[in-house]
Amino acid sequence: MKKRWILLILPLMMALMMNVASASELLGNVLSLVLNSPDDAVLADDCRADAEDARIIIASRAHYQLIAAAKQENGWESAVVSTNAVYQPSEGYGVPTLTRTEDGFELAYPETGEVYRFALSHDSTNHPIYTLVFAKMGDIVVTKRENFGYLVTQGEDGAVWSKMVTLADFNIHQMPRGTADVRRMNEMACGLQRFANVRKDGVKEIRQEWRHVPIQTVCGTYLTDDPHVSEAHQEELPAGTKLTALGYCGWAYVYVEAEVDGETLYGFVPQRDVIFDDVEQPELMAEFVGHWRAKGGGGWYDDFQLDADGNFSAADDDGERTCSGTWSIVQTPVGSNLYWRGDIPTIVLRGTDGTVSRYGIQVEKEKIMPGAWSIYLSLxxxxxxxxxxxxxADGDWVYTDDIIGWFARLFFSILGY
Incomplete structure (x- = not known):
């Protein structure tokens, strides 16, 4: 009987030893990509013998970094190497853990209860892409929406975060810590316009296409010249500090010009810590009040209503997207380089769901003939x-509600308009 048990157990032990050896070999292959010093050590990993992907957190004397690696045709390659994805030793968040999930991995900090989950997919070249799908930071919960963006909840309050975050641009320090943060980040993204990006190959000069928009800090924050690695504080900035936003630097930071103690500094401030330094223009609102429907172009909703009390509602023709909230008109700073239409005011539309839209707005009104007008609103x-x-409106024309308008409508119908 003993012999039979030995014969059964021996293959299992050999298989287990082979798996341990294979996992160790895999870990060694991945580490060879990133270890730069004898002082480097593995803090956490989710390596598995039969896997073609792995995540490792490396600890050195000064910092931690997370590495996501993938097995390619020519061997193991590092897909993402990031210090922004993990807390650093001096921050006191404890030792992180890495756990495989069904579709990716989970990064967690057990001592503080923080959890971040990423789903793995691949692009057309088979390069791995890790998308944030869930996060929990205290009472803040971030959940990926089905179509785009995230729902960020804090107790009973919730806000849509109009952004997709991947491990390549994930910054654990700059995640929203409340729904108010989400609203400010949404407004910065749309107000500075996402395509006004600061290139990561270095900041050399003030380029013509950069924005020049007054903003200010809403809390004590900082200026850094290294947003992608150390995030070291170049200068501390108190609440209410006036800045000029020059460009949109991904979802975490804004590139700014700052005057500190008589010296002009350039650097990056956390996006969640700033707001636009707007000058309200309520006297202009009456011009835009009304019910408007799309005629051409693309961008915002197909149909919207601007009420005189500062509320709005909007929807697409198919009914799939709807939004409501408050609106206001603010001054567009001279030289802001925001709108191709030129010197026009800005409409700010803040949805109850946390979304924010900012556009240049203009109404062009032309009398075609007695009783007939051409009226266009442009965003x-x-x-x-x-x-x-x-x-x-009847096609391109708006007719007055009297006998003159009736004859104008008849005239254009005879002409085939």
């Missing part, structure tokens, strides 16, 4: 825009 960005006509 514009730096590169494109969308035009709207008043609800009830």
């Amino acid at each position: 514009s960005t730096n590169e494109t825009g969308r035009s709207y006509v008043p609800d009830g």
Whole structure:
């Protein structure tokens, strides 16, 4: 009987030893990509013998870094190497853990209860892409939405975060820590326009296409000249510090110009810590009040209503997207380089769901003939825009509600308009 048990157990032990050896070999192959010093050590990993992907957190004397590696045709390659994805030793968050999930991996900090989950997919070249699908930071929960972006909840409050985060641009320090952060980050992204990016190959000069928009800090924050690695504080900035936003630097930071103690500094401030330094223009709102429907172009909703009390509602024709909230008109700073339409005011539309839209706005009104008008409202960005006509317009024309308008409508119908 003993012999039979030995014969059964021996293959299992050999298989287990082979798996341990294979996992160790895999870990060694991955480490060879990133270890630069004898002082480097493995803090956490999710290596598995039969896997073609792995994540490792390396600890050195000064910092931690997370490495995501993938097995390619020519061997193991590092897909992402990031210090921003993990807390550093001096921050006191404890030892992180890495755990495989069904579709990716989980990064967790057991001592503080923080959890971040990423799903693995591949692009057309088979390069791995890790997308954030869930996060929990105290009472803040971030959940990926089905179509785009995230729902960020804090107790009973919730806000849509109009952004997709991948491990390549993930920054654990700059994640929103409340729904108010989400709203500010949404507004910075749309207000500075995402395509006004600062290139990562270094900041050499003030380029013509950069923005020049007044903003200010809402809390004590900092200026850094290294947003992608150390995030070291170049200068501390108190709440209410006036800045000039020059460009949109991904979802975590804004590139700014700052005057500190009489010296002009350039650097990056956390996006969640700043707001636009707007000058309200309520006297202009009456011009835009009304019900508008899309005529041409693309961008915002197909149909929207601007009420005189500062509320709005909007929807697409198919009913799939709807939004409501408050709106206001603010001054567009001279030289801001925001809108291709030129010197026009800005409309700010803040949805109850946390989304924010900022456009240049203009109404063009032309009398075609007695009783007939051409009225267009345009919403514009730096590169494109969308035009709207008043609800009830007949084609391109709006007719007065009297006998003169009736004859004007008859005249254009005879002409085939």
